Amino acid sequence: MNKPLNNFRFTVKPTISKGENALELARTIGVHPLTYQELPFDPEYSIYADRLTPEKLSNATPEEMYWKIRQEIIFRHTGEHPYEISGPDALKLLQKIFPRDISKIKIGRCSYQFACYHDGGMITDGILLRIDQNKYWFAQAEGDMFSWYKAQAEGLNVKIDEPNVWISQVQGPRSMELLDLLTKTNISSNWKYFDWKEVNISGEKTIISRSGFSNELGWEIYFRPENNIEKLGDLILEEGSKMGMIITATPVFRCRRIEAGLLSAGQDFTNKTNPYSVGLGRFVDIDKENFIGKEALQKANKKCLTWGIRVDGGTAIRGKSLKINSKVVGEVTSSTWSPYQVCGVGIVHMQDNDFGPGTVLDVDCTNGKIHKGELCKLPMYDIKGEIVRGINNDIPKEPIPWIGIKKK
Numbered sequence: 001m002n003k004p005l006n007n008f009r010f011t012v013k014p015t016i017s018k019g020e021n022a023l024e025l026a027r028t029i030g031v032h033p034l035t036y037q038e039l040p041f042d043p044e045y046s047i048y049a050d051r052l053t054p055e056k057l058s059n060a061t062p063e064e065m066y067w068k069i070r071q072e073i074i075f076r077h078t079g080e081h082p083y084e085i086s087g088p089d090a091l092k093l094l095q096k097i098f099p100r101d102i103s104k105i106k107i108g109r110c111s112y113q114f115a116c117y118h119d120g121g122m123i124t125d126g127i128l129l130r131i132d133q134n135k136y137w138f139a140q141a142e143g144d145m146f147s148w149y150k151a152q153a154e155g156l157n158v159k160i161d162e163p164n165v166w167i168s169q170v171q172g173p174r175s176m177e178l179l180d181l182l183t184k185t186n187i188s189s190n191w192k193y194f195d196w197k198e199v200n201i202s203g204e205k206t207i208i209s210r211s212g213f214s215n216e217l218g219w220e221i222y223f224r225p226e227n228n229i230e231k232l233g234d235l236i237l238e239e240g241s242k243m244g245m246i247i248t249a250t251p252v253f254r255c256r257r258i259e260a261g262l263l264s265a266g267q268d269f270t271n272k273t274n275p276y277s278v279g280l281g282r283f284v285d286i287d288k289e290n291f292i293g294k295e296a297l298q299k300a301n302k303k304c305l306t307w308g309i310r311v312d313g314g315t316a317i318r319g320k321s322l323k324i325n326s327k328v329v330g331e332v333t334s335s336t337w338s339p340y341q342v343c344g345v346g347i348v349h350m351q352d353n354d355f356g357p358g359t360v361l362d363v364d365c366t367n368g369k370i371h372k373g374e375l376c377k378l379p380m381y382d383i384k385g386e387i388v389r390g391i392n393n394d395i396p397k398e399p400i401p402w403i404g405i406k407k408k
Contacts, residue, residue, distance in 0.1 A: 003070075005156065009044075011045060011055055011056070011215065012029075012045040012046065012047065012052060013043075013044060013045070013046070014035075014039060014043065014045070014406060015371055016239050018275065020196070024157040024243075025265075025367060027051055028268045029047060029050065029051065029061060030050055030051035030081075031051070031052050032051065032052070032053065032077040032078075032079075032166050032168075033166055033223065033229040033230070033233070033255065034077050034166075034168060034223075034229065034230070035052070036075065037075075037077070037233065037234075037237060037247050038054050038057060038077065038152065038249075039198045040059075041054075041057040041075040041247065042057070042058040042060040043056065043057050043249070044056040045247060045312065046250075047079075047136075048079030048080075048139065048141075048142055048281055049079050049080060049081035049140060049141060049142050049143070049373060050081060051079040051081055052079065052241035053077075053078060053079030053250060054077070054249035054250065055249055056222055056249055056251075057247060057248065057249045059066035059179055059246060059247065060246055060248065060254070061196065062133060062251035062252075062254070062336070062337075063337075063339045064247045065249070065252035066251075066252065066255050066256065066338075066340070068248065068252070069171050069172045069216055069245055069246075069248070069252050069253075069256060070172070070173075070216065070256070070340065070395070070396055071172070071173065071395050071396065071397075072172050072173065072174055072243065072245070073170065073171070073172035073173070073174040073175055073178060073243050073244060073245045073325050074169075074170070074171055074172050074237070074245060074246060074248045074252055075168065075169075075170055075236060075237055075241055075245050075246070075247050075253075076169045076171065076247075076248045076249075076252060076253070077167075077168045077171065077242055077246065077247075077328055078124065078170065078213070078220075079165050079170055080127075080139045080140065080141060080167050081139070081140050081373075082137045082138065082139040082140070082165040082167065082222065083137070083145060083146055083149070083150065083160065083161065083163070083201070084131075084135065084136070084137055084159075084160070084161040084162070084163045085135075085136045085137075085138065085160055085161075086132075086134055086135040086136070086157075086158070086159050086161070087134055087156075087157050087158040087159045088134055088157045088158070089102065089132070089156035089157045089158040090134045090135065090136055090158050090387055092122065092156060092158075093149065093152060093153050093156050093158050094128070094136060095288070095289075095290075095291060096152055096290065096291055096292060097115050097148070097149065097291070097292060098113045098114070098128075098291065099114070099115075099117055099121060099151060099275065099284040099285060099288070099293060099294070099297065100112075100113055100283050100284065100285055100288075101285045101288075101290050102128070102136075103287050105128065106130065107131070107132060108128060108130070108166070108195060108196060108197070109194060109196070109223065110127050110128065110129050110130075110131075110194040110195070110196055110209050110210075110211055111127070111130075111194070112126075112127060112128075112194075112283065112284075113125065113126060113127070113128045113138065114126075114221055114227040114269075114275065114280065114283065115143075115145065115292070116274070116275070116292060116293035116296075116297070116378055117271060117292070117293060118292055118293055118295075118296065119293070119296050120267045120274040120275075120297045121270070121271035121272055121274065121293075122271060122273055122274065122275065122278075122383065123143050123144075123145065123148060123263075123271065124140050124141050124142060124143025124145060124155075124265045124266075125140070125141055125263070125265055126138050126139050126140035126141050126145075126267075127139045127209065127211055129196050129207075131353055134225070137163070137165065137222075139167060139222075139243045140264045141174075141176045141264070141265035141266075142266045143265055143266065145235075146160065146162070152247050152292070155346065156310070163225075164326060165222050165223065165224055165225075166225075166229070167221070167222055167223070168220070168221050168223070168233070168236075169212050169213065169214075169219075169220050169221075170218055170219055170220075170221070170236065170240065170245075171212045171214045171216050171217070171218030171219075171252075172216055172217065172218060172245075173200070173216070173217055173218050173393070174243045174244070174245075175216075175218040175219060175393050176188035176219075177243065178221055178236070178239060178240050178243060178245070179208070179255060180214075181239055182201045182202070182239060183199045183200065183201055183233065185199075187199065188390075189336070191210055192210065192212050193211075193388060193389045193390075194209070194210055195209070195210045195328050196210070198206065200321060201235065202231065202232070202235055204227050204228055205227075206220050206221060206222065206223065206224065206232065206233065207221070207222040207224070208220065208222070208228055209222070210398060212359065213253050213257055213262060214252075214253050214256045214257060214260070215256060215257065215259075215260030215262060215379070215382070215385065215387060215388045216253045216256060216387060216388060217387065217388060218388075219391055221236075231284040244268050251336075253333070254334045254336045255337070255338050255339070255340075255351040257342070257347065258308070258334050258335075258336060258338075258345050258346060258347055259308075259341070259345055259379060259380045259381065260278070260378075260379045260380075260382070261308065261347070261378025261380070263278060263279075263280070263306075264333075266333055267333050267334055267347075268306065268333045268334055268347050268349070269306075270323075273349065274293075274296070274297060274300050275297070275305065276297070276301065276302045276303070276304065277300075277301070277303070277305045277306065277349070277377065278304070278305070278306040278333050278349070279304045279306045281302060282326060284297060291338070291403065295371060298324075301353075303353040304353070305330075305349055305350045305351070305352070305353060305375065306333075306348070306349050306378075306380065307347075307348055307350065307355075307356060307357060307376065308324065308330070308345065308347060308348075308375070308376045308377065308378040308379075308380050309344075309345070309346045309347070309361075309363070309373045309374065309375055309376065310341065310343050310345055310347045310363065310374055310376055310378045310402050311320075311343055311344030311345070311346065311363050311372070311373040311379075312343060312344075312345050312371055312372050312373065312374075312404055312405055313333060313343070313365065314345075314364075314365030314366070314367055314369060314371035315336060315337045315363050315365055315366045315367075316332045316335040316344055316346045316363045316364065316365055316371075316373065317332065317335065317365060317366055318332050318333065318334060318335045318346075319331065319332065319333075320332050320363075320364040321364075322350075322361045322362070322363060322373070323349060323361060323362045324355075324359075324360075324361055324362065326362075326403050328351070329350060329351055329352075329361065330348050330349060330350035330351055330355065330361070331348065331349055332346050332347075332348050332363070333346075333347050333348060333349050334346055334347040335347075339399060340396060340399050341380070341399070341400065341401060341402045342399050342401035343401070343402040343404075344363075344365065344371070344373070346373075347378070348375065350375075353373060356375060357375050357376050357377050358374065358375065358376075359374065359375040360372055360373070360374050360405055361374075363374050372405055374405045374406075
């Protein structure tokens, strides 16, 4: 890349349309119906799954957003894009598309899924909801799944549709308290991780799922066209604000999902990586019949090449190479600063499996200096996922700094 470009950010800024004639755009980008809640905070947007998603808001710093989600509660309007797959052959199509066994998913449950090309390279991932016997929603991350469904559906009695559903996330230790208040029930007491339900909030029937992209306690709400979305959104924000809730942007998830080992489509995995190389092999049911990429995945190296990294005193530059004695051995795929561990954290992809947890490397950092980093396992803490399941309710009161690279 031309070096001066490294100093620039490229984002979408909202502007007020003036005059009577509407401006014709070359491409229409989806805008979340609750985007108006973000507008007072000088937002900057990026494009994600053909929808705008806020990258920056002026109401809080990334560090303040981080502590909000760890200690209190946040509201985040996401760019995840649900598509509906329905019809008598819906299950047959999805069994073909995804390496994980779809037949095990019951109505009322969600499942983490990703799709692969024939060569085993990855397309995208997301959450699959089984809505009815022959009806599913796949809330996908960045990537073109709609065209992929269409291409693979030839000869099948199945319908691929855009249901115009929008997702927002409520995450943090007080998220279930807010949900009980909104539904006027005690739903949180018997609601399992990755369940979904249709609930009544102020007379509006809406779907919520016990999921999120933070690995904190939380839930997601799926706004349908028949919902009064502004009424619901304003109520959530009004009641949540009494608990300390704020509207947040992408940085609220970046650090927490890196610490939790949640991979970002197009960054931490791409069409050049397979599920095994990025540590997702446990989600491949290799004995399942005739799914796309099966032959390639059967032959693939099953070793994981993706790890976490902690950086001493610096934040790694995403996309930069990792080196040992000036030799390139890997690349940074995600990176940020952790207010909790008081060090740089990231996700990296190594060139071979000679390098794993405990390996010390040279890391190019945002301050223009080279810092030492150490590979680690993911997740970096909460190994059993007890926070997201509500088993561990301990709220961090202050940072617990990383002890640093062990001297050998």
